[in-house]
Amino acid sequence: MSGKDRQKQLAREHYERQTQRRLEREAKSKRNAIIGTSVAAVVVVGGVIAATTLLGGSDTTATATSEPAPSPSSSVSEAAGPAPTAFDPAAGTCGYAAAPDGAVKNVGLPPAKVDKSPKKMTIETNLGDIVIEVSAEKTPCTVNSFAHLAQKKYFNGSKCHRLGSDQFPMLQCGDPLAKADGKNPTDGQGGPGYRFVNENLEGAKYTRGVAAMANSGPDTNGSQFFLVYGDTQLPADYTPFGTVTKGLEILDKVNKAGFIPPGDGGTGAPKETVEIKDVTMSSKS
Template sequence: MATGKERQRQLAREHYERQMQRRIERQAKTKRNAVIGSTIGVVVVIGGVVAAVTLLGGNDSQPQAASSSPAAKPVDPTKVTCSYPEESKGEVKKVGVPPSKPDLSATQMTMNTSQGDIVIDLQPLKAPCTVNSFAFLASKDYFDGSSCHRLVNPDGGGLAILQCGDPLAKADGKGVKDGQGGPGYSFADENLGGMPYGRGVVAMANSGPNTNGSQFFLIFGDETKQLPPQYTPFGTVSKGIDILDKVSKGGFLADNTAPKVKVQIKDVTISGKS
């Protein structure tokens, strides 16, 4: 039988063990809560970035959520097979589907607009399926009569673009569906990270990965740090950058992103550079 002193020592030992167990449990709970808090913080930060970039406006194809993308991988354009699956979202103007074999001879695109010609040197070897789509759509007079519907020109610098390519856009400040038009098909991203965004660069607008259609944007500003590499760059303006500057200075319509200086596309031609 245990003596009184032995019983006291046993009770003291058990009390000590219970204290240590509770301490361990508190430390584990504190660590777990710290991890959960960090996760929530990351979600809030990401949400803030998405919200900030989405403020560029509209429900059309557009530069949107900032995220990291892998650098462009070298491709052999002669071995590329292009795929253009059906896409029925938005306002569709169907003229058929481009051929699966890309047209690598298409090296220059001329947009004859109401403000003059804008000439774009294309990159068929870096973005073969993108250039192939433009060559096809131009041959079908797809862009004729459409207007560049969206101007982004923030005060004090920042992302500065003119967005075009919606075949049904009127850009008069009244068309609520401006920016929702497409060719009825989509295609995959190309050349991501393969060409730095900068003044004169032309890239595809999209509403997420691999959702390219016919809308594209022309960059006329120098500050492009907030634009992540997730929009296919496929060419550079070689003539007509002054037109973009003129449109920029004109500003946009009140309560709308349509430019005051209207840019209507009369015709688009694709050719080899002379």
Template sequence: MRVSLRHGRWAVLAAVGVLALAGCGSSGSSKGSTASGSGGTSAAGSSSSAASGAKSWSKEPAMTIDPGKKYTMVLHTSQGDITIAMDAAKAPHAVNSFNFLAAQHFFDGSYCHRLSTSAGLQMLQCGDPTAGATPKATDGQNGPGYQFQDENLTGATYPAGTVAMANAGPNTNGSQFFLVFGDSQLQPAYTPFGTITDGMGVLAHVASGGISDPGQDGTGRPTIPVELKSVSVTAS
């Protein structure tokens, strides 16, 4: 089964062996915080969408992280905190992007828009800044305006606890990511940039509630809503 980003940009195909992640809506198409070392001037061309209020930038933020340091990201969700140890050495562009976006409060108030509980793909997908409490057709199509390169793909696997980038094809990473809560059969096509160190129980709880109005691929909004109240990134 394959996964690809919706409308070719942020959709995700759920497939065993070949899975491309992005947005997945209930229609069935694949569809306050602090951060260290980043600020509003790190990326050029900042703008906001009048329709969604989401910020966007014309290019990837300048590299401000130190790949030699350890970075921790905490997702402060409505169902509890999820703590992620980020791999800045192997995925510096991904870590730098999350560091920047967290400082911009980019994710605050958005909802995780896609849950998969199949044997070949057990994950929760988040990161569309326009995904709100009420599902809509455009959920899973949106990002920060810029894209960045794939990283850390050689020999990549996706066991439970993996955090990786959703994409619409090679080198199309934006802000959408997925949290793996059960071993998933994916080809090495999604940049793994972190490991969950605390909060797997949150994902198990969300998965236990099932999927509301599953789409044709069996994925969709989690019945138990997950709001990203804020996201923080710290370095040590």
């Protein structure tokens, strides 16, 4: 074999290895993404197929505790732009990175410097206040992002677009362009134009009162989050950033009203509209 032929062979083998690794990442990401933020309208159909599979369809590994997949995931590849970095205790900073799909409501990047003092987040809605005791110590990058978005009035006027059932008890919010009417195929695709790392995943449980981040794969957090009003069996893939201390009765009321089908994996837009009027972050009193 000539030197040139050998180079071609090595290049081909390198390409094949890269392709195999990419496919494995995508397959793993699709298996793990249960609560997701859609990244492109073209992949919505894939999310419905994934939901059907996880609910029992043709997947013989599905069990009674399987949760529905609300949207497909997108693997974070080398072509997706710079990766976010975790909290640096020495510098007291978080590394936020621009998202390749851009912002639906551009408010810039959060400040890198983080304040880890105890805080509470108040979500003022048309149905009353939902108060969350957030953990800035365990999820500094997440809480810092919420403080930034709240200060920029990012959530004001937005609607929570996705409600689960008693088998999947969660309300998902945080897409500023969501219409939450059961008719808009782009609900759940909006983000702030940046992403940040997963945090606090070790031993994570998603029981009644937990507030956690939605994502479309590892370290793709943006602005979408979900509030749990029952107990779920989700895998530890979604950053739990706090606990609801006031307003769980609001979630129960919304749950009782039901949702508008069709939706991904047995979910849909809530019949009882939940509009976020304002979000504030304050010191824990």
